[in-house]
Amino acid sequence: MRKYAFGTALIAVPLLIALAGPLVAGEPGPRAVSFTAGGGHWLGTDFTGRDVWRQVLLGGRSVVLVAIAATVLAYALALPLALAAALTGRAWWEEVLLRPLDVLIAVPSLLLVLLVATALEPGPGGLALLVGVAAVPDVARVVHAAAVEAAARPVVEALRLHGESWWRIAFDQVTRTIRRTVAADAGTRLVGALYLVATAAFLGVGVQPDAADWAVMVDRNRPGLFLQPWAVVVPALLVAGLSTGTNLLFDAALHRAGGKEVRR
Amino acid sequence: MTTPLRGWARRRLLLGAGQIAAVPVLVFVLTEALPGDAAVTIAGDDPDPARIAAIRAALRLDRPAVERFADWAGELVHGELGRSLVSGRPVADYLADGLAPTVLLASVTLVLLVPVAVGLGMLAARREGGPLDRAISTATLGVYAVPEFALGVLLTAVFAIRLGWLPPTAVGGVREQPAVLVLPVVVLLARPVCSVARLVRAGLIEAMAAPYAVHALRCGVPPARVRWTHALPNALAPAAQQLARTADWLLCGVIVAEALFVIPGLGTVLLDAVAARDVPVVQGLAVLFGVVTVVLNLAADLVARRLAPRTEVVV
């Protein structure tokens, strides 16, 4: 399994910290002046004078959970939608499914986030929901674009002729055909979701603006970048490792699955 | 009889008009749903209730929402976008001022994005899982994982402050010193390059493995040509969609980059207008964004259709 080695290496550290971190974090010490290095804080202090290392230990879980939840949700909604649109023969039905999303796309997402922020005051769960839903139109468009071609292949005709169920056609045949595209898109969305969470946090949606959360840390410790880079660099690296690792693992998995199936 | 394409295009244009109309309505509802109104934001940190009431009266915000929207729509029909509640300047001016820098930034970014992203995607796809593929994927994903803001601050620190090669911000105007565009454009490129390249790569790997590509190679067509003219078209549809979304994002205001580099584009206008609950301006932007989005989506779908011609016979 050599081809998995690289991706695994990248993802190992972040995952370990995310999972085990909270267990070893321990009690918070007294606050110091914000953005200072040294003084018993080996990664310095953050924007409210807390120990960065402790925040790093605590900050993995929410990132991983919210981002994954949001991405999964986005796909749970967008994939069936896009497939339905791609597999339906009737043009109007396709329009009915997809056009409303375009309107959503055209609405400045800033407005949506602000509104949810003020109107609903959601917790992390609600946030994942918001971020996930926000991604639906984009995901749907990308998946649909790939799926229409796959849905027009003779195989699908044959499956229909033999009374195959919609689900099998959609997920076993079409989705399988476009799995690389889906994986590539999902992989990048994951990261996108992460930082939407951070921005939203600052607007008061979801996690607290001073929450221990890698994405939030990167966002909020920015002002101290020159006094105390670790507060930004370390979480950023962890997130990068996490996302890059995930994507490379996807690649590796598909590499094996792939290969030239059609020979002649 | 009309070709299916023309029929499709006509239908989509009609729908598009509907969508463009729908956007301001939705936006209006959202802005109304936001707490507070222009009067409150004008009052700022001196929220004397009497004063707020007076402002509200002066701005004629005390009328029912439906009435205000009707007025606005009525003006729009006569090609009038109305005036800002806060400053009284015509909304058209706001849009015009914001549009220039935004379009400039967006076009430069796109002009670079397409070749770079497609190029990288194709390079990565040459040998799936090969060192080049790994390198490109890791690099692009790594950059993608750094949020715009951190990236911008970092690049500015190095290239503008430490090395002094480039101006760090656009204060004093973009036209005067085109070099200010470099950093913003790089920051704007960072993420789309990754997402588009990844899609191109994915599609191309499939396509290059498909029998028709193998066959073309076997017939002696140069690999490069097979990749570009035979495989790529089959790989492009999703990337095209992603590209459209990117263009949309670029044209509808890139808030972070604008703030970071002091480029007073549409993003800034939107941000301020929403913060000030300056409904006419927000509405004006909504119309503009509606048009942009619909047109871009239409273009992307057109490309997708052309690249999957067999869909015409799907039963």
Next chain:
Amino acid sequence: MTEPELVRVDRLGVAVGGRTLVDGVSLRVRPGRVTALVGPSGSGKTTTALALLGVYPDGARVTGTVTGGMPGTGRPGAPGPGAVRVGHVPQHPATVLNPARRVGVLLRDLARVHGGGPEAVRRALKDAELTDVEGVLSRYPHQLSGGQQQRVVLAQALLTGARVIVADEPTTGQDPGTAARVAALFGRLVARGTGLLLLSHDLRTVRELADEVVVLEAGRTVRTGPPADVLPAAEEPAPSAPSRSGRPEPGPVRLSVTGLTARHPGGAAVLHDVGLTLRAGECLALVGRSGSGKTTLGRCLAGLHPRHDGSVRLDGEPLPRSVRRRGRRGLSAVQYVFQDARSTFADHRPVLDQVARAAVRLRGRSPSEAADEARTLLAALGLDPAKASRPPAGLSGGELQRAALARALVVDPAVLVCDEITSGLDTDTRTAILARLAERRDRTGLALLFISHDLAAVGALADAVVTMAEGRLVTGPPARATECQTPGLTSPA
């Protein structure tokens, strides 16, 4: 043998997962000579031929040597130095046509690469019996009929100007007239010094062309030599002529088609006011020139081509135009065997499962029952179920064709439309298949619409023959006249 060789294959062995596909096959391709590979379906012809292109099944163990031929995958047996370009007409033309590009694109590219401009393209298409040049160039592969696709691929091979051409069943999919002209074309090519490796079941063509014949069986060479020596001398006996005697009278009208006019999106009508009736236990053969509209008709009946007017009635009940609106009953009542079997099987599932699945869905069988039925059916069609439990890439052309037939029969339909189901089959297998169908017809009153170019098969099975000519039905077998006009592409108004 002292003549120069373009390609020589010496004691080639190809084995996958311990199973030997090809075992010690040797052959030569010489300039200006035709080497023919014949043998029953699944005997290893394609596998052998692909070796000349340096292509082997995934994870194949290869022994022996191929000298000349295409630089391949670098495995043992991959061609060494002095390799020549090998033009290839694959057995499944559809799969090698780029769905996203017009046919013209690759053709022009080839012309550019191998010298020669638009003229070369034009000539190649003409040679490949595609007269409406512009029409072809500006079309997408899916807008071509099976035979047309095959000829486009042939034209590609011609354009490469390869000194060696591997033609895998190049004339299946073609009507006898076109087939004959394609054969003649090969003759001219060879006369110009090209070396041809011909894989075919069509022994007539082989006799005409071949200088040397290699007969394979189960991957082994059983005979080699000039056709006269190795092939049965006489015209192979046309399968026993149908005798209505001892057969149940055709039952009530099952399928009645009236005023059927079909058009393709954006294109002109391809079927004009077609009408026909099909009785239970009757077999109607549909013949006609390639591109005349047979498949379109078949697809209309199967509900795969909803863009048509006119009525299609099953037992007097109008059938919905589209498969989507045909319920389980409608679907199982009318089944269709696709002309291009290969691209109707999903790449990632064992063929057996896919065949069985049809029974599960349309006859409510339990997966295990369905699997058993599928096995017995496949066996009956001469296809070893063990083979069928591989994904489609692991089956030969003829095997896939039989699997496709099984996939339709397992549903136990009332009406079966067979589109060129014998094109990839050797005489014996074909006879067996036809016997099975006849038996089904007589036992279960299956009504057959038998689309074919294979007049022998038609003669064997059909109670009546209708001819499709430019989208119109003409009763009776094709008159020689229609046969000999240069075949057009679509019916020119």
Next chain:
Amino acid sequence: CSPGPAGTPGDAAPGASGTPRRGGRLRALFAGGGANETLDPHLVNLFADAARAKALYEKLADSGSDLAAVPRLAAEWEPNAGLDTWTVRLREAVFHDGRPVTAADVLYSYRRIADPKRAFRARASLEPVDLAASRAIDARTVEFRLKRPYAEFPNVLAAFGAYIVPEGTEDFQHPVGSGPFSFVSFRPGTSLLVRRFDGYWDGAPHLDELEILAAAEESARANALLAGQAEYAHELTPATARAHERGGRIGIVRLRNSAMQGFVMKTDRPPFDDVRVRQAFFLIADRQELVDGALSGAGEIGNDLFGKGAQYYPAGLPQRAQDLDRARALLREAGAEGLKVTLDTSPVAAGFVEAAGILKDQAAKAGVTVEVKVGSKDTYWKDILDGGVFASYRSGALPVESHISQRLLSGSTTNATHWRRPDFDDLYTQAQSTADPAARAALYERMQRRLYDEGGFLIWGFADWIVGTAQRLRGVSAEAPANTLDWARFDKVWLA
């Protein structure tokens, strides 16, 4: 150069020394107000607006660094015995178009501000003045009639936004004022360009030109300054200051006591209607930790009283420090153990969200659960004026009297602590009708003691206002809290 009345500018300011050099263009960066900016001086709201107005216009008086009114366009003022009629004599000053500044202009400007239909910000400050009855005695003398005795009337003349415009001005496309610079060009949300006004009464500026540029993002302001795209950057974060203070590339000027930082407790709502709970919270706050964490150390700790360093500030009162045990005791007495309160905050001002988080932790140590609720920054001030019970609060420098009259009287318009005490109001009225400064000071002291003991303002610190300057920029005063006379005073600076 004639030093500003409030003492020589910038003793402590880097490079304030040396003899002024004439000429050059100064580019000053502020957090702008976007495309909505106008040049109507009566609409000032943000620091950027104030800086622009200050360059073009002038008030009758302005606040010195101790927030006491300093004469500007007014040469001097004179109350009557009853302190309800004030005679203001204008100095000889001219507008940019050469017209003299007259009593008519003053009255016009004030009436414009006070126009109820317009609801200008400064209207509240002018409320005590009976403008109908006020009149011009001669071209350069105005007599203001007040509705009641008002000893601190000069604060009105110095009120934020009370600028003097030429009589009849309504259009501000090409503003004409009496300030040190005259208008050249204006691009809303981007830049205002002004030129030296040689006729300025207080001595023409050293600079040829001044360009006030807008950059909302702090890092952008800092970078532009570092890269020499600007010579003056207003409102930098403490982090930026610390990062570059020693760098030697830019100068850092800390304007002390510029922004009061605190929390407001609604004194009429549970739990804060119980004085003991308020006192407990006074004792929960570890002020140094707040200053370090939220202001990154850039500020001084507060003593729950407004206006540190200002006139009338009771510096004598003992400094409060955290005392969790007493806090617990008080809460117990108040029967408020295991207290839960929601703290409203918002990213509306620097340090808010941070401070809220820190106080939350401190309160936890005293067994109080503070739940931080981040609200919309656009409507924050209105939301907390009457909503919630506990909220983050800040205020720019103001005279102590203005703070009281605007925020702590029963009739105050922005009384965020709902501090409504008739007896307290009486003290205020009494002070305003007391002519003798010493006696008045005593009254202010009594009021503030009261607030110190049981008020609703938990004032934990005073943030420095941080300004970055290019090395060649001289004469920037460090002794000027934001919004005082010498703050953003570009007529006294020069480029070396």
